[in-house]
Amino acid sequence: MIFLDAAATTPVRREVLEAMWPYLTGEFGNPSSRHSLGDAAATALAAARTASAKVLGCRPGEVIFTSGGTEADNLAVKGIALARRAADPRLDRVVISAVEHPAVEESARYLERVHGFAVDVVPVDACGRVTEEALAAVLWPGTALVSIMYANNEVGTVQPIARLAALAHAQGTPFHTDAVQAAGWLPLDTAVLGVDALSVSGHKLGAPKGNGALFVRGRTRLEPVIHGGGQERGRRSGTENVAGAVALATALTLAAASQGDRASHVAALRDDFIRAVRAGVPGAVLTGHPSERLPSVASFCFPGTSGESVLLELERLGVICSSGSACAAGSDEPSPVLRAMGIEDDIAQAAVRFSFDSTVTAAELQEAAAAVRTAVGSVQALGSTHPG
Numbered sequence: 001m002i003f004l005d006a007a008a009t010t011p012v013r014r015e016v017l018e019a020m021w022p023y024l025t026g027e028f029g030n031p032s033s034r035h036s037l038g039d040a041a042a043t044a045l046a047a048a049r050t051a052s053a054k055v056l057g058c059r060p061g062e063v064i065f066t067s068g069g070t071e072a073d074n075l076a077v078k079g080i081a082l083a084r085r086a087a088d089p090r091l092d093r094v095v096i097s098a099v100e101h102p103a104v105e106e107s108a109r110y111l112e113r114v115h116g117f118a119v120d121v122v123p124v125d126a127c128g129r130v131t132e133e134a135l136a137a138v139l140w141p142g143t144a145l146v147s148i149m150y151a152n153n154e155v156g157t158v159q160p161i162a163r164l165a166a167l168a169h170a171q172g173t174p175f176h177t178d179a180v181q182a183a184g185w186l187p188l189d190t191a192v193l194g195v196d197a198l199s200v201s202g203h204k205l206g207a208p209k210g211n212g213a214l215f216v217r218g219r220t221r222l223e224p225v226i227h228g229g230g231q232e233r234g235r236r237s238g239t240e241n242v243a244g245a246v247a248l249a250t251a252l253t254l255a256a257a258s259q260g261d262r263a264s265h266v267a268a269l270r271d272d273f274i275r276a277v278r279a280g281v282p283g284a285v286l287t288g289h290p291s292e293r294l295p296s297v298a299s300f301c302f303p304g305t306s307g308e309s310v311l312l313e314l315e316r317l318g319v320i321c322s323s324g325s326a327c328a329a330g331s332d333e334p335s336p337v338l339r340a341m342g343i344e345d346d347i348a349q350a351a352v353r354f355s356f357d358s359t360v361t362a363a364e365l366q367e368a369a370a371a372v373r374t375a376v377g378s379v380q381a382l383g384s385t386h387p388g
C-alpha cells in the first residue's frame with residue numbers, strides 16, 4: 001500500500017512513542033498531585049511546554065496544551081473574541097477566510113448564532129490566497145479577531161501570514177492562525193510570523209491523535225472555553241495529558257530540527273509527481289497555488305470523473321489518498337474550499353488530494369502517478385457520475 005493521505009493523519013513516530021511511554025506507565029502521576037509521582041509528571045509537563053515554546057518562538061507560559069487542533073482553534077476563536085468583547089462591547093465582529101477548516105469556521109458561526117457576533121468572510125483568489133486588499137476590505141474598528149489559516153488542508157495553499165497579521169495589527173486587532181497543516185513543513189516561529197495565537201495538532205506530525213496546543217501571546221485576553229479545576233493557568237481546565245504533551249513536544253522538536261531540508265526534499269518529489277500526473281492525465285487540473293503551497297500536498301480535479309470513484313479505484317490499485325469533496329455526513333456537496341476558489345461544482349466534485357509525509361519515496365510516487373492514470377482512465381471509461 002502507498003499511503004498518500006498524510007494530511008489526514010500520520011503514524012506515531014518511534015522516538016515519540018519512546019518519549020511518551022514512561023508517562024503512560026511508571027511515571028503515571030497527575031501533575032496536580034502533591035507527591036513525588038505528581039512532581040515527576042509536573043516536571044515532564046513543564047519540559048514539554050519549554051520544548052514546544054522553543055519551536056514556537058515564545059515563552060513556555062504562552063503554550064496551552066489542548067486535545068488537538070480542533071480544540072485549539074475553538075479556544076482561540078471563541079476565547080479571544082469573547083474576552084475582547086467583554087472588555088469592549090463594540091468589538092462584536094470576527095474575520096475568517098473563506099477556506100478555513102470547520103474548527104475555525106464553526107467556532108465563528110457559533111459566536112454569530114449564540115453570542116450575536118457578525119462574521120466577515122474574506123474571499124480567496126483562484127489559487128486559494130487571501131490578498132492584503134481583500135483583508136483590508138473586511139477589517140472594521142469593531143473587529144475583535146482575525147483568524148486565517150497558515151496552510152490549507154485541501155489544496156495546500158500557504159497564506160502570507162506575516163503580512164496579513166501586520167495588517168490586522170495596524171488597527172489593533174489580534175491575529176490567530178490555524179497552523180495544523182503547516183506544522184512540520186513551514187517555519188512556526190510566532191515572533192517572526194507576528195501572530196497572537198497559533199494552533200497545532202500532534203497527529204499530523206507523528207504524535208498520537210487527541211493532542212495539540214495553542215500559543216497565545218502573553219498580553220492577549222482569553223476567555224476559557226473549558227471550565228473546571230483551573231489547569232493550564234485557568235485557560236484550559238482538565239487533568240493534563242502529560243504523555244500527549246510530551247509526545248507533541250517531541251514531534252514538534254524533531255520536525256523543527258529537519259524542517260528546511262525535509263521541506264525542500266519533499267517539495268521536489270511533489271513537483272515530479274505533479275508533472276507525472278499531468279503527463280498521464282492531460283486534463284488534470286492542479287488546484288491551489290502553483291508555488292505557494294505545502295511541500296506535502298498535490299491536489300487535483302480530474303474532469304469527467306468523481307473524486308470518490310477515483311479514490312476507490314486508486315485504493316483497489318494500492319494507493320490511499322483522499323477525495324477533496326465533503327462527502328462526509330451524507331452530503332455530496334462539492335468542497336466549500338474549491339467553491340470559494342471559483343471552481344465549478346462539476347469540476348470540484350472530481351477532486352482528489354495526495355499528501356505525503358517525509359518518508360515518501362520517488363519510486364512510490366512514480367507508481368502512484370501510474371495508478372492515477374489507470375484509475376482516472378477507468379473511471380472516465382465507465383462514464384461514472386458522482387455516487388453521492
Ligand code: PLP
Pocket residue numbers: 007008067068069070071073101103149151152153178180181201202203210211212
Ligand atoms: N485545522 C486543520 C487545517 C486541519 O487540517 C485539521 C485536521 O484535519 C484540524 C484543524 C483539526 O485538528 P484535529 O484533528 O487535531 O482536531
